[in-house]
Amino acid sequence: MKQSVEQLVRPEIQAIGAYHVADAAGLIKLDAMENPYRLPAALSDELAARLAEVAINRYPDPSGGGLKDELKAAFGIPDAAEVLLGNGSDELITLITQALARPGAKLMALEPSFVMYKMNALLSGLAYVGVPLTADFDIDLPSTLAAIEQHRPAVLFIAYPNNPTGNRYPRDAVEALIAAAPGLVVVDEAYQAFADDSFMSEAGTRDNLLVMRTLSKIGLAGIRLGYAATSSAWATELDKVRPPYNVNVLTQAAARFALEHRAVFDGQAATLRAERARLAEALAAQPGFTVYPSEANFVTARVPDAQALFAGLKAAGILIKNLNGAHPLLENCLRFTVGTPEENGAVLAALAQLK
Numbered sequence: 115m116k117q118s119v120e121q122l123v124r125p126e127i128q129a130i131g132a133y134h135v136a137d138a139a140g141l142i143k144l145d146a147m148e149n150p151y152r153l154p155a156a157l158s159d160e161l162a163a164r165l166a167e168v169a170i171n172r173y174p175d176p177s178g179g180g181l182k183d184e185l186k187a188a189f190g191i192p193d194a195a196e197v198l199l200g201n202g203s204d205e206l207i208t209l210i211t212q213a214l215a216r217p218g219a220k221l222m223a224l225e226p227s228f229v230m231y232k233m234n235a236l237l238s239g240l241a242y243v244g245v246p247l248t249a250d251f252d253i254d255l256p257s258t259l260a261a262i263e264q265h266r267p268a269v270l271f272i273a274y275p276n277n278p279t280g281n282r283y284p285r286d287a288v289e290a291l292i293a294a295a296p297g298l299v300v301v302d303e304a305y306q307a308f309a310d311d312s313f314m315s316e317a318g319t320r321d322n323l324l325v326m327r328t329l330s331k332i333g334l335a336g337i338r339l340g341y342a343a344t345s346s347a348w349a350t351e352l353d354k355v356r357p358p359y360n361v362n363v364l365t366q367a368a369a370r371f372a373l374e375h376r377a378v379f380d381g382q383a384a385t386l387r388a389e390r391a392r393l394a395e396a397l398a399a400q401p402g403f404t405v406y407p408s409e410a411n412f413v414t415a416r417v418p419d420a421q422a423l424f425a426g427l428k429a430a431g432i433l434i435k436n437l438n439g440a441h442p443l444l445e446n447c448l449r450f451t452v453g454t455p456e457e458n459g460a461v462l463a464a465l466a467q468l469k
């Protein structure tokens with residue numbers, strides 16, 4: 115007797131939906147924290163020539179060629195730290211979670227935060243503990259410390275700055291959590307290019323710290339490259355979980371090319387920071403909007419009727435993210451990825467029409 119899909123697949127997987135990616139065809143795409151700028155044409159041609167040289171008949175160099183050292187040099191990763199590469203930082207989250215999935219192990223995250231922490235707990239069979247942020251999305255230090263003591267999580271994920279709220283927690287609060295946590299603390303710095311602080315200088319120097327970043331938000335979401343910096347003890351174990359050849363040759367070559375042209379991406383990040391300030395100020399001037407401080411490439415706002423505004427913007431050709439319903443603390447919240455000045459202008463013009 116053959117067994118059906120329903121009999122074979124774990125019930126907790128059957129109970130969830132796949133990671134949802136909205137259809138953005140024909141819309142101004144401001145839903146996924148991408149950098150709106152493409153590579154300048156001259157650089158695209160140069161990249162094409164570089165990619166044409168890559169030996170795609172060969173498996174990738176598992177050590178990333180010189181890429182790890184180049185990332186270290188470019189992003190101030192301490193000598194004491196080892197670097198691990200992932201197919202996006204999404205894959206790094208999966209590797210960490212898989213390595214820690216002993217029976218009874220717990221994964222803790224602050225809530226609301228990046229949904230893949232919880233998802234990976236479920237997929238790897240760790241118990242998930244979500245600790246709510248305060249109403250204005252700050253760390254509730256007493257309750258988080260109490261939860262750490264009670265649950266003793268194998269891993270605590272802290273997005274710094276946080277997605278989907280945009281704020282960066284006070285450094286002292288994160289320090290206190292790292293000091294108190296008995297397990298690994300992952301400081302996820304996906305939005306670091308838009309932030310004013312980082313834990314990278316401590317990577318490799320503290321036994322229970324892993325700092326994770328990605329090239330996705332700075333203009334390379336399509337190539338899928340995430341990197342983690344941590345002690346050699348952690349890097350050695352996590353590397354055993356990593357699938358062989360997880361970062362393909364084209365990604366490695368494109369990343370190395372991008373690092374050679376870092377000034378272009380830094381310039382775009384600077385433009386986006388300035389646009390973030392302009393967008394936040396204009397959103398804050400809308401009646402009934404509460405705009406939360408952001409150190410990321412998006413701005414989150416609580417509005418009178420998120421569903422109506424989301425639908426109105428979509429009808430006007432603009433796709434943002436409606437956070438309403440994603441978590442009780444996100445009631446009537448919308449997340450606006452910072453676009454080009456023209457795209458942000460279109461958002462503000464559409465909002466003026468919708469009033």
Ligand code: PMP
Nearest residue numbers: 202203204228273277304328330
């Ligand atoms: N961490 C955070 C906090 C994120 O918001 C995201 C993307 N939304 C990721 C990690 C994953 O990024 P990627 O897999 O593109 O590196």
